[in-house]
Amino acid sequence: MSxxxxxxxxxxxxxxxxxxxVLPHLRAFARGLCGRPDFADDLVQETxxxxxxxxxxxxxGTNMRAWTFAILRNHYLSELxxxxxxxxxxxxxxxxxxxxxxxxxxxxxxxxxxxxLMKLSPERREALLLVxxxxxxxxxAARISDCAIGTMKSRVARARDQLARLLDxxxxxxxxxxxxx
Amino acid sequence: xRSIESSLAEAIGSRALDALANxxxxxxxxxxxxxxxxxxxDDRKRTPDKSxxxxxxxxxxxxxxxxxxxxxxxxxxxxxSFDDLLKKLDRAKNERD
Numbered sequence: 001m002s003x004x005x006x007x008x009x010x011x012x013x014x015x016x017x018x019x020x021x022v023l024p025h026l027r028a029f030a031r032g033l034c035g036r037p038d039f040a041d042d043l044v045q046e047t048x049x050x051x052x053x054x055x056x057x058x059x060x061g062t063n064m065r066a067w068t069f070a071i072l073r074n075h076y077l078s079e080l081x082x083x084x085x086x087x088x089x090x091x092x093x094x095x096x097x098x099x100x101x102x103x104x105x106x107x108x109x110x111x112x113x114x115x116x117l118m119k120l121s122p123e124r125r126e127a128l129l130l131v132x133x134x135x136x137x138x139x140x141a142a143r144i145s146d147c148a149i150g151t152m153k154s155r156v157a158r159a160r161d162q163l164a165r166l167l168d169x170x171x172x173x174x175x176x177x178x179x180x181x
Numbered sequence: 182x183r184s185i186e187s188s189l190a191e192a193i194g195s196r197a198l199d200a201l202a203n204x205x206x207x208x209x210x211x212x213x214x215x216x217x218x219x220x221x222x223d224d225r226k227r228t229p230d231k232s233x234x235x236x237x238x239x240x241x242x243x244x245x246x247x248x249x250x251x252x253x254x255x256x257x258x259x260x261x262s263f264d265d266l267l268k269k270l271d272r273a274k275n276e277r278d
Contacts (some may be wrong), residue, residue: 016270023263040234045266079183132244133251142217162242167243 018064019048025065025134026072032129033076035118047072066136070144073126080122091125116166117139124159131156 026047030040050059051068058067117125123145130141130151142152 016267020267023259023266024255024257027257028251031254032251041260041262045263045269049269112235113243113250116243117247117250128247129251133247138276163243163247164241167246168241 011060012055014126014135015058016059019051019055019068022065022068023048026068029069029129029134030072030076031121032133033073033126042088043072043076052073063140065134066144069130069134069136070146073144077122081133092174094180112167116163119166120159124155126161127152127155128159128163132160 020114023044026044029042029054030043031037031093034040047068050071054071058064068124117128120128126145130136130144131138135140136144138149138152138156141156145152147155
């Protein structure tokens with residue numbers, strides 16, 4: 001094995017380790033995006049293969065999580081466009097669940113959060129997942145979503161407001177009163 | 182005998198003089214404090230817009246739920262379907278080569 005081949009193999013190994021390390025985050029992002037564990041895991045595996053095939057375009061030292069999130073996001077959107085895996089979601093059933101929860105005292109159930117997330121538009125859901133859950137700064141989230149930073153801020157703000165209305169009736173009341181004032 | 186008016190005027194005058202002296206002293210102290218501070222240490226500028234702690238205290242309950250949702254998946258063990266991923270990666274590499 002030549003020195004060049006050896007160096008390339010080492011770089012591949014470093015890349016592979018970094019890629020495998022972000023798989024749990026890719027699964028969380030994909031699950032939030034599409035709401036279906038089976039589809040999410042398919043997306044992640046396909047994203048990993050795409051990332052591996054494109055590894056020479058990855059700049060070492062940059063954020064592997066952000067790079068792979070962008071690949072996953074683009075892959076997800078192209079899958080949606082092909083209508084292969086439309087999310088099987090019943091808004092009426094979700095509404096019933098949310099109304100039931102609003103009448104009860106107690107902590108918020110994660111399943112209700114998932115239902116509420118799926119009621120957001122794909123752009124807002126993605127923005128909230130990147131910034132609110134994934135912890136990306138607005139600038140990096142905007143790069144992943146291929147939009148302007150102002151657009152990303154606006155999407156996050158609107159998503160937060162909508163989610164608050166869905167999940168927190170008290171906050172929703174306050175917001176409505178503020179809007180009236 | 183001094184009239185009530187003159188006594189009152191004297192009293193008000195002395196109070197006004199005292200107030201003026203206090204105001205000058207206070208102003209002098211403030212000026213000395215400001216001059217003794219290094220640039221960029223102005224109190225008005227030192228007040229943070231909104232600290233992370235303050236944001237946390239005003240953060241709605243669902244924001245934590247959203248992070249929990251994300252973290253719960255992050256901390257899940259990878260399903261068995263991922264076992265073959267390394268082989269798939271190698272296969273993809275060989276196909277490309």
